Every structure is written in structure tokens, then in C-alpha cells.
Amino acid sequence: MRTNLPGVRSERRASVNQPLRLWGGRFTADPDPALTRLSRSEASDFGLVPYDLAGSRAHIRELGRAGLLGDAEIATIQKEIDAVEKLHAAGLIEPWPEDEDVQTFLERVLTQRLGPLGGKVRAGRSRNDQAANDLKLYLRHHARGLMKNLLSLQDAIVAQAREHVATPAPGVTHLQAAQPITFGHHLMAHAQAFARDAERLIDWDRRNAVSPLGAAALAGSAIALNPELVAEELGYDGSFENSVDAVGSRDHVAEFLFVTAMHAVNLSRLAEEIVIWCTQPYRWISLHDSFATGSSIMPQKKNPDIAELTRGRSARLIGGLMTMLAALKSLPLSYNRDLAEDKNACCDAVDGLALVLPAMAGLIATMTVDVATMRDAASRGFTLATEVADFLARRGVAFSEAHEITGALVRLCEETSCQLHEIDDAGLASIDPRLTPDIREHLTLEAALDARMAKGGTSPARVAEQIDRLTQRLAVQRDWAGGYRGPQP
Template sequence: MAKLWGGRFTGGPAAALEALNASIGFDWRLAPYDLTASKAHARVLNRAGLLTGDELERMLAALDALGEDVANGTFTGTIADEDVHTALERGLVERLGDLGGKLRAGRSRNDQIATDLRLYCRDHARGLAADVAALVEALAAQAEDLVDAPAPGMTHLQHAQPVTLGHQLLAHAQGFLRDLDRLRDWDGRAAVSPLGSGALSGSSLPLDPVAVAEELGFDAPVGNSMDGVSDRDFAAELLFVCSMVGIHLSRLGEEVILWSSQEFGWVTLDDAFSTGSSIMPQKKNPDVAELARGKSGRLVGNLTALLVTLKGLPFTYNKDLQEDKEPVFDSLDNLALLLPAVTGMVATMRFNAEVPRASAPTGFSLATEIADWLVRKGIPFRSAHEIAGACVAHCEARGIELHEIADADLASISEHLDPSVKAVLDVDGALAGRTTPGSTGPKAVADQLAQVRDAVANAWPKSL
């Protein structure tokens, strides 16, 4: 039997079991990582006296040659191989004969797959971080041109208070910066090597898990061999980070969809990042933004699938863990497609800044300015809020805006009001007054922009 476990069996598996049991269809992408770990393991076997110097040299050369054949497609796995580990051992034995079989000493597919998947995740998390950082840079570049561009700020999707477009774009950037922080934090926990844990109990052979961990770029070996082969926290945590990236992409996509609609008209999407209709020739659809919104459900679903798989597993390895890889692969693959497209959409969209500027004061969005003006005169905010609300009611009844209240009517609304209150009923003035750190005033937004750019310039993995 070609199977790694066939010694006590008198016959091969049924076709139905072989089809169900095989993971080669999706775990083949782990082949380069398995080969890397195999080289480290071969060196440890040599130091343990289990491979001679000549055997090690031949082993490493064969693994290099096998890696080249894997890379160019000359060597591939088959369903008869069952999984990537079996396929690569077959390839090694084909090249080395019995010497190829020596590499299995002191390791199990259980610690192999746990190691391979960690290597894969850590490698691809760096690519994910680079893509997220590129999106933050695109948001910052747009924000730079819109630091003092007014727009209606909204709560409940209703006009609330004026903000700047730069402030709103940088609000999206903050979420992605947190994602970069999460990736860095995650990597610190993922940087432990399971290789040497064996099937579950370690090994009686004189191996050196510390040396293997160091060679593979891990900080240390796992602290417990049972946990080492069964732990998939690192995969679940990475899927959580992917889900949060997806949610932030979805929220950004939702706003771009609104902004690019006829009703808003705040932005025009570039043709390169829009699609059309097969029946309506005038259509220009925000498909990138919609796919950003849609794929978030898929990313959350992958996280949920793995968590449900893990929740009831006894120690240590169980075949259920074959289900850990596809959600990870799918989430990372989809973000690798999605993030560059969203970044391109953001970088090329053109803001029609005069449209949100014109609507910034509508919907009585400056009412809070009246309340704050009264507070500065010593009126308790509770009373100031009521007076400002009465101004809104007065305007609604007459179909006018706040700045159009007649001077004579101000005193009739409240004895505390006089025509000088109109000085604060100006969008640019209201924005300029927002000077506290993190607020929407142009100076505060410029400071945020500098902080965001500094953060992304020093984000993980650049900070390593």
C-alpha cells in the first residue's frame, strides 16, 4: 500500500472512503511548506545520529529536486496519495529508495500538518497585511485632497452634523489599521512550532524541537505536544481577523455604493472599477463595492465553520481537523482577490465635492451649533438643547433653514437668542471649531492624516 498507515491492513480502502478521506485536492498547496519543514527535520535527524552526513546531503538534494518538480508541475499528488505528506514521501522514495523512508522517523502527519498550516498562515498573513496597508494608503491619499471638504455627517443614515470627507475616509482607515494590529498580535501567538510533537506524545528519539523552530522562523517549540498537534486556535484567530477585514470592507463598500448613487452623487467611479448592464446601456454599477459587501458573509461563514468544527473535539488529533484548511485557504484567497480591487476603486474614484458641500447644512445639521453657542453663554445644555430644538420646529413650520430665521423671531423663540447666533450657522465655521484630537475640523483631520500615514508606514510586517 502507498498509504502511510497501511502496515496492519490486509486490503485497501473502499473507493467511497478513499474519495471522502483524501485531502490532496486542497492540501497540495502546502507542499512547499512541507518540504521546508522536511529539510529542517532531516538536519535534526542528522544531529541525532539517525542520518549520516552523506545521507543528509543526498536527502537535502532530493528534497530540493522534488521541490523544483512540484513548482513546475512535473510532480503532483494523486487521490491514491491521500494527502500532501504521502505524496511527497512517495516522491522522495522514488528518488532515494529506502533512504527516503528514513525521514519519517520521529514525526507524524499530525505534527507535520500542524506545522505546515502554521507556516502557510504566517506567510500569507504577511501578504494580507501588505494588501490592507495598500488600501489604507489609498484612503489616506484621497483624504489628503478632502481635508476641509464639508459633507453631511450621518447617524441612522440621517443628517446629523457636518463633517469633512477627509474625516470620513480616515474613519475607514482606522478600522483597517486595527486589522494590521490584529495581524501583528496574531503572529506573535502563531510563532510556535509543533514539529517534534509526533502523533501526540513527542518522541523517544533525541530530536531538537528548539533548533527546528529556529530554522523554520518560529520563536519557540510548542509547550505541550498534545496541544501542539490539536491546536487550531491560530487558524480560527486568523479567520477572525479575515472576517474583521471583510466587515470593514463591507462597510466601506456600502458607503461607496451610496455615494455613487444618483441620489447622493458624491463620487464617480472609474470605468476600470465599474461594470455595466446587459440590458440597460446607461448603467454603471459599483460591482467592486457590492462584492466587498457580499464576500463579508463568506468570510464570517468560514470562521463560523471552523469554530463549530473545533468546539467538541477531544484531544488530540481527530480527522475532523481535515476541515481546518479549506476555510483558511478560501478566506485568504478571497481577500487576495478583493483587497487589490477595492484599493483600485478607492484610488481612482473622483469626489464631486461640491455636492456634499451643498447638502452639508441641510436637515438642520447645524442645530447643535446653536446649543453649543448657548452653552458658551452659560446656559445649561439641557435648556440649550430645548431652545435649539424649538428653532428647528420654527423652521420646519415655515419651510426655512436655521440661518434664515428672522432676527425678530429669535427673541420670540428664546430670550437667550439674538442675531449674533447666526455667526455659528455656517458649515466652514462649524468645522473649524472642531479642534479636539480626532475630531472633524480641518486641522484635526490633517493631524489624523499624518498619524495614519505614520502608522501604516510602521505597520507589521514592515516593523519587523
């Protein structure tokens, strides 16, 4: 956008109203339009403006330490950087079509506003270390936002699990009724996966809180000689060990994309179960009207669209990870333009989860559980059969034999259309005399649940302890999310 906008200083001279290129002195011809279109960064790159400006603030102080800028010049540039950030946030400064990337855009704007002083900011750095730094700052900042949304989802799951610590539900394998568990225990299985997602994010940040600024194009800078100070100012834990690695690596991007893709997969698994639980054959839960949709033709419909959209979005996040891995697999060191693929994949992952997580958290927090229907389902399909085998094993019967006896008892129940606890004494004895009447005290949902009393089991007491332990882990995650020292536009 070239027209003067409210609050935007007029160009100091006509020459700076022309498109800016950060290269080209040795070229005798302008870039072909086809090259320009291909070379121009996509929209995600221009979303990194605040992070590039944060890097520039730190860099101009480094130029001051190097003697290239005086205090008054630093103050003038700092004031203009602050103004540009505010104007850009308000939509009053926008990239031109000719701006190749975010670095070109911002240098053009600063040069328009500062004249030759704006051009001094480029000294001692390269687009290579700038681009690496911009994305790192973006990811480290947005990792905290992702964590906060993850915490909201985990909080919603934990709240529902507390309500249903002792609610019997069918535990399934192969989507077949297996053994009774509590619904709280099942929900906490999802919470454990999300807690690991959160901890992967913390671990990712610990490993990658390293500044690339000062690496310049690839060999390091002969001007910016204090990368450790710049790193500290930007909230990093340290600066790069190897300048080639600093600009040529993107394993931190691939790792971030793995963390988000794994999180999307875990979300998709939960979403799939929500869809199943809502179906008429199940009817275990009902969704709040504010987190469900309807049909344009069938008035009775209430659809779990949030869960379905979450399943679909997971495919994109998996695709982003594959894109980055494929882009990296054959790249020689150090920097190559192939690495420009990093920003689209990262921004799509961050934006996608920013949409999905609050919706899923709200869906979980507001859903209603049909305890009676779930309890009835928990005892169907002979889910208490393992109690019979365990009963025999505790009385000295080899489990292989106990398994066969229990199978025969199940077969009798199927033939007589009854449940295990409904077989009379004669029926039990006809299968095996060791199936004594006192077995019936073990053939209740509560007895089966209470029997699983080891740590990690589905006994209500153990589930309550599991919730307490997870709550302590969530406190660590909250501290991490709130303790970031880097730029937070």
C-alpha cells in the same frame, strides 16, 4: 498523474510506482473506495507543498543530529527536495488520486526518486505535527502578503483623506443627516478600523509564532530531540510547550479566521457606503471606468460591482470562522480528523482577501469626489442645529433647555421652508431672546468644523494630525511585513 514528465526522474523500481499509504501494516483489507474518497484531502491541502517541503528540510537536519542520516544522505535528500519543489511549482509533479494528503504525496515522490532513503525522512515525526506545521507556515507567510495588501488599501484611503481634509460632508447616524464633518475625517474612520485589522494580524503572529514540529503524533518524538533548533530554522520565535497541545489545538486558526472575518466585515461596511455614495440621490463620488462595470441591457449603467462583490465575499469569510469554531467545540484532545477542516477555511480567507483588497484599493485610489454636491448635502437636514444648542450652552443655558429651544427653531424653519442661518432677527427672538443675531457666525460649515478641535475631532487641523499619526502606524506595519524570517515560497 503517473506518466513520466519532462524533468521527472523515472521510478527506480516497479514497486514504488504503486500508491503509497503511510499506514496499514496491521490491516488485512484495503480501504473501501467510499473511505478513500472521504479520507482524501481536498485541494487546499495539496497547496501546502512548499511548506511541507520546508519542514522536511529542517527535519532531515534534525535526523542528522540524531545520527539517523549522514552528511552525504542529507545532501542527497536536500537536493531531491529542492528538485521536487521546482518540478511541482512548474506543474510537472502532481498528486495522484490515491494520495491521501500532501504528506503521502510528497513521501511517495521522494521514495520514487530516492528509494529507501526517501522513506527515512518520516522517522521522528508524524502527519499530525507536519499538518499543524504546514498550515502555520502557510498562515505566517500569507499574513505578510495580506498585510501588504492592507497597506495598499490604507495608503489609498489616506491619500484621498489628505485631499479632503477640509471638504465638508454630512455626518450621519441612523442614515440620517446629523452634523457636518469633513470627508477626510469620515474616510479616516475606515482607515482606523483597517489599521486595527493590521495590528490584530501582528498580534496574532506574535502569539502563534510557535513551532509544533517535534510533537510527533501527540507525545513528542524520541528521535527529534531539538525542536528549538528546528523552530529557529523555520523562522519561529520558539517551539511548543506541550506536545498534546501542539497537535491538538487550532485556536491559532480560529483566531486567524476571526482577524480575516473582522477585516471582511470592515471592508463590507466601506463597500456599502461606496454603493450608497454612487447612487443618484447622493452622487457624492464617481468611480473610475477601470473600477466599475456596466449592464448587458442598459447602456447608461455604471455599477459599483467591486463594492458589491466585496460585501458578498465577507459572508464567506464569516462562514469560515463559524465552521472552524463549530469543528473545535466538542473535540477531545489531542488530534482528530475533524481538524482537517482548518485548511479550507484558511485558504478561502487568504484567497478571498487577495482578490478583494487590491480591487478595493484601486477603487478608492481612483474614485472622484464631487466636492460641491457633498458640501451642499452637508448643510441640509438642519445639520447645524447642534451649533445653536452649543451657542446657548456656552451662554449659561442648561443644555436640556437649549435642546428644546433649538428644536423649536428647527420646527419654525420647517414651517417657513428655510435653513437655520436664514431665519431673520425677529424669527430668532420669537423663539427665545437669547438667540441673538451673532449666532449666525456659528451657523456655517467651516465654523462647525473648526469648533470640533479636540484630538479625534473633525476640525481639519485635527484630521491632518490624525493622518500623520496613522502614517507612523503604517510604517510599523511595513516593517513587520518585510521582516519575516520563515519560508516564503
